Amino acid sequence: MALRRDDWLDVARKVDWTYRYIDEREAFPESVSGTPWLPQQAWKDWNEVYRTTYREYVRNQRAKDDAVMGARSALSKVGILEQLDPGWMQLVKFHQGAVALIEYAAVMAEQRMARFGRDSAWRTMAALGALDEIRHTQIPLLMGHDMLPFDGNFDWTHKAYHTNEWVIIAARHLFDDMFLAANAVDLAVQLNFVFETGFTNLQFMAMAAMADGASHHLFEKALASIQTDEARHAQIGHPVLRTLIENGATEHAQYLVDKMWWRCWRLFLALTGSSMDYLVPLSARRRSFKEFMNEWVIEQFTKNLAEFSLARPWFWDLLMEELEYAHHSFQLGLYSYRTTLWFDVAMPDEQERRWLSEKYESWNQIYAPIWDTLERRWQHDGEAGTLGYALPALCNLCQLPTVFVRPGKNTACTRKVGERRYLFCSEPCRWIFDKEVPRFASHKSVVDRIVAGVAPVKLTDLHEWMGLEAPIETGKDLRRGLDKWRLEPVPKV
Amino acid sequence: MIVYLFGYMSDDFVGRVLVAPTEQTVGRLAEQLVSWGWNPERRDRYRVMNEAGTVLDPALTIAQAGLSNGDIFTVERG
Numbered sequence: 001m002a003l004r005r006d007d008w009l010d011v012a013r014k015v016d017w018t019y020r021y022i023d024e025r026e027a028f029p030e031s032v033s034g035t036p037w038l039p040q041q042a043w044k045d046w047n048e049v050y051r052t053t054y055r056e057y058v059r060n061q062r063a064k065d066d067a068v069m070g071a072r073s074a075l076s077k078v079g080i081l082e083q084l085d086p087g088w089m090q091l092v093k094f095h096q097g098a099v100a101l102i103e104y105a106a107v108m109a110e111q112r113m114a115r116f117g118r119d120s121a122w123r124t125m126a127a128l129g130a131l132d133e134i135r136h137t138q139i140p141l142l143m144g145h146d147m148l149p150f151d152g153n154f155d156w157t158h159k160a161y162h163t164n165e166w167v168i169i170a171a172r173h174l175f176d177d178m179f180l181a182a183n184a185v186d187l188a189v190q191l192n193f194v195f196e197t198g199f200t201n202l203q204f205m206a207m208a209a210m211a212d213g214a215s216h217h218l219f220e221k222a223l224a225s226i227q228t229d230e231a232r233h234a235q236i237g238h239p240v241l242r243t244l245i246e247n248g249a250t251e252h253a254q255y256l257v258d259k260m261w262w263r264c265w266r267l268f269l270a271l272t273g274s275s276m277d278y279l280v281p282l283s284a285r286r287r288s289f290k291e292f293m294n295e296w297v298i299e300q301f302t303k304n305l306a307e308f309s310l311a312r313p314w315f316w317d318l319l320m321e322e323l324e325y326a327h328h329s330f331q332l333g334l335y336s337y338r339t340t341l342w343f344d345v346a347m348p349d350e351q352e353r354r355w356l357s358e359k360y361e362s363w364n365q366i367y368a369p370i371w372d373t374l375e376r377r378w379q380h381d382g383e384a385g386t387l388g389y390a391l392p393a394l395c396n397l398c399q400l401p402t403v404f405v406r407p408g409k410n411t412a413c414t415r416k417v418g419e420r421r422y423l424f425c426s427e428p429c430r431w432i433f434d435k436e437v438p439r440f441a442s443h444k445s446v447v448d449r450i451v452a453g454v455a456p457v458k459l460t461d462l463h464e465w466m467g468l469e470a471p472i473e474t475g476k477d478l479r480r481g482l483d484k485w486r487l488e489p490v491p492k493v
Numbered sequence: 494m495i496v497y498l499f500g501y502m503s504d505d506f507v508g509r510v511l512v513a514p515t516e517q518t519v520g521r522l523a524e525q526l527v528s529w530g531w532n533p534e535r536r537d538r539y540r541v542m543n544e545a546g547t548v549l550d551p552a553l554t555i556a557q558a559g560l561s562n563g564d565i566f567t568v569e570r571g
Contacts, residue, residue, distance in 0.1 A: 329506050329507075332506045332507070333506070333507050336507065370506060370531060373531050373532070374531075388507070389529065390509040390510060390511070390529040391509065391510035392507050392508065392509060392510070393499040393500075393507070393508035393509060393510050401507050401508070402499070402501075402507070402508040403506050403507045403508075406506070407503075407504055407505060407506045408503060408504065410501045410508065410567070412499065412501060412508055412565055413544065413565070414544060414563060414564065414565055416563075420563070421561075421562060421563030421564065422563070423499055423508075423563060423565070447510055451497055451510075
């Protein structure tokens, strides 16, 4: 008679044994397994709710892949891509470039936990997580490839992380910190607990709802399918965090949560905030970015923190203030420097402005006048009058332009370490830097590289350095396109 | 000596990198920032401050005002 699942599952999942030939510390070095280093005894109760077996995993994943591939097959026959909203296409291009290969980097993160996680059930879950992340890489790469006939810039789905494009440098800086250069304990808290439990609902579930509204059903299906995997392997974070707290490492746990919360906020306002409120067609906007953040992230995360008796991050008030403004400021930055992006950027039209004013109390007062100025410049000077020419000052931690919180209130600040002065967009970014100076100090922002002569100062050369072939690949105004002069060859002496 | 500074205009949305010789005046530096910004046509009086919030005399040179590589300055109109 076959054993029932629960009769054998723990024999397969809980296979930690006593080492005779090497010390436990040698098998799980603190530098890779994590701090504080605790003996296996401290981790023995590690558990999570899914307790998935490999057989179940394969069966479930096959069904999920069948569903996504079925949608791809069905929808490829009706010319659905040609009918998608142009703004939505840019959103997908932005998403694919920023997300696809990060999923592949996450394979390595999960594999690190699969080897150096301190309990075998954790390692089992992480091994399945690594397989998840391979899938999460392959699906967007496939979709991006399918979209190439409609827009050649979809090759940025694969290309983006092989370039020096500034948005990508910012994302790479975050993900290196979050998981590629993190030990198993830190990355479980940072990746699984904060990023995946706290934020990915926003990018995958909220965006899936909007994809439905935009009639991009393959994208909707793929996002929702990916998020079901994320929801499972995100569970790694909870028992790791619990073990840390039970063993007196609450301060370290709180730091990891606070740090990564802020860093994720910066990424999501840039990627998701600007996309949701400026690229999604009005008819598909279910809620504003702020509303999604409040409902899907803030509320849920507050409950998670309470579960572990952790405090809200110390910068909570600033975060709440930024919810109203920060991504609108960032959108202006994207628009002004759009020629350094691989996707097009929208100037809100009249209807969109009304919507933004309804959703954000002060949008009309603070942001509408700047868009008015840009509109006038289009009228009088054409495209050239609407581009930013001076280099934007970039934060040495998040690597984003220092546009926060809003016009009239900039929170930029500096810190001198040795002979070098570092610039930060905000106190939380400076605080993170101060906490781990040796980790961050040697990194150079794009501006630092230009000043040091490592990157070119001339815009046309900078495009090339960023991997952008101008003007074919460089971003433009979503609705107006390029002025004709941009298509003419650059005169040579 | 040439230095690079980060300038913030009170009615603008982004900080900008400015490169200037240290013997240039603070007043000229402010005009330089305004010229790069979104309202170059508006020629008001300016108040220039360093990161600590100290108001800088526009007649001082950048060096005399204590600004050096990587420093922040803010320009307020009026």
